[in-house]
Amino acid sequence: MxxxxxxxxxxxxxxxxxxASDSEQERYERTCRAIGEALRASDRLKExxxxxYAKGSYPNFTNVVRDSDVDxxxxxxxxxxxxxxxxxxxxxxxxxxxxxxxGDATLSGFKNDVERALVAYFGxxxxxxxxxxxxxxxxxxxxxxxxxxCVTDRAWTSRSRYQQGIRLQSDREPGKRIINYPRQHLAxxxxxxxxxxxxxxxxxxxxxxxENDMVEQGIIKVVPSFLIESSVWNVPDGNFAVNGWASxxxxxxxxxxxxxxxxxxxxxxxxxxxxxxKYLFHSEQGWTYQDAHSFASKAWDxxxxx
Numbered sequence: 001m002x003x004x005x006x007x008x009x010x011x012x013x014x015x016x017x018x019x020a021s022d023s024e025q026e027r028y029e030r031t032c033r034a035i036g037e038a039l040r041a042s043d044r045l046k047e048x049x050x051x052x053y054a055k056g057s058y059p060n061f062t063n064v065v066r067d068s069d070v071d072x073x074x075x076x077x078x079x080x081x082x083x084x085x086x087x088x089x090x091x092x093x094x095x096x097x098x099x100x101x102x103g104d105a106t107l108s109g110f111k112n113d114v115e116r117a118l119v120a121y122f123g124x125x126x127x128x129x130x131x132x133x134x135x136x137x138x139x140x141x142x143x144x145x146x147x148x149x150c151v152t153d154r155a156w157t158s159r160s161r162y163q164q165g166i167r168l169q170s171d172r173e174p175g176k177r178i179i180n181y182p183r184q185h186l187a188x189x190x191x192x193x194x195x196x197x198x199x200x201x202x203x204x205x206x207x208x209x210x211e212n213d214m215v216e217q218g219i220i221k222v223v224p225s226f227l228i229e230s231s232v233w234n235v236p237d238g239n240f241a242v243n244g245w246a247s248x249x250x251x252x253x254x255x256x257x258x259x260x261x262x263x264x265x266x267x268x269x270x271x272x273x274x275x276x277x278k279y280l281f282h283s284e285q286g287w288t289y290q291d292a293h294s295f296a297s298k299a300w301d302x303x304x305x306x
Contacts, residue, residue, distance in 0.1 A: 020063055027143050028070055030142050034122075038118050041120070044117065045114070050075055050076045050077060051075045053072070053075070055071050055182035056226075057226075060185065060229075064208045064209050064212065069143065074149050074150065075150050076110045076152070078103065096160075130171075132168045134146070153165050184276060188233065188274055189233070192233060196241075199248060200240060203245075204233075208228055210249075220294075226274070227295075229274050230274040234270060235255045253299055256295075257296035260292045263289065266281045267279060271289075
């Protein structure tokens with residue numbers, strides 16, 4: 001690793017630890033309210049039971065200005081998706097005490113109705129349906145938002161234990177099982193932040209802003225925000241206990257760099273998403289372990305660590 005021209009990184013990193021500005025927070029809150037109002041105004045959606053909540057970097061307070069999209073889950077709770085895994089294979093809904101759903105609601109139909117509600121409220125020019133999410137464009141008062149219609153999903157591992165997440169609908173692959181764990185993401189981030197004396201999320205914000213800076217300089221291509229956050233989540237708590245932000249960043253980058261040298265990290269419990277459940281580098285992710293390794297290497301050089 002080469003040495004970059006020295007800067008006062010400690011001061012810069014200290015400046016980069018902060019949360020989003022008050023004005024950005026206000027736009028985030030207005031965005032959430034507007035999405036909720038759009039869905040509540042729909043007569044078609046009154047037929048469903050669902051919950052609306054923000055997920056991702058904003059409720060986790062790891063957002064930075066450039067990565068300003070708001071992710072909002074619209075979770076259908078009318079029925080549950082159920083899978084039986086590991087020692088629970090072969091069990092049925094009756095075995096776990098769940099009454100099968102007998103209505104006609106589907107996640108595909110729910111997603112269509114969510115899209116209609118957003119178009120009716122914001123106008124067709126402000127709404128764009130993607131494969132998994134429905135995009136609502138920003139304006140002067142709100143941030144861009146990805147609205148994610150989903151259904152409650154339970155992965156049973158025994159007769160009495162399950163992992164609850166949300167299942168997304170893929171338009172291109174309707175039968176594909178896509179599961180996220182936003183509530184566990186929030187809980188795990190809060191827990192790690194508490195254990196590290198509020199340093200974990202600050203280091204995440206530093207590295208996201210560092211990535212933005214490096215992209216602006218043309219040094220790297222965009223690195224997914226969730227990959228950065230999850231990579232830092234895997235750094236042992238003790239690595240944040242040193243004095244100074246530069247030292248904490250150095251420890252985090254060194255751990256990520258060394259831990260992603262080989263493919264051993266792909267199926268390792270030491271490298272999970274920031275929800276503590278899914279492998280960070282499994283084959284269906286939108287990134288690879290090499291992406292994390294390259295970012296850590298180039299960030300190290302850019303800062304000038306020896």
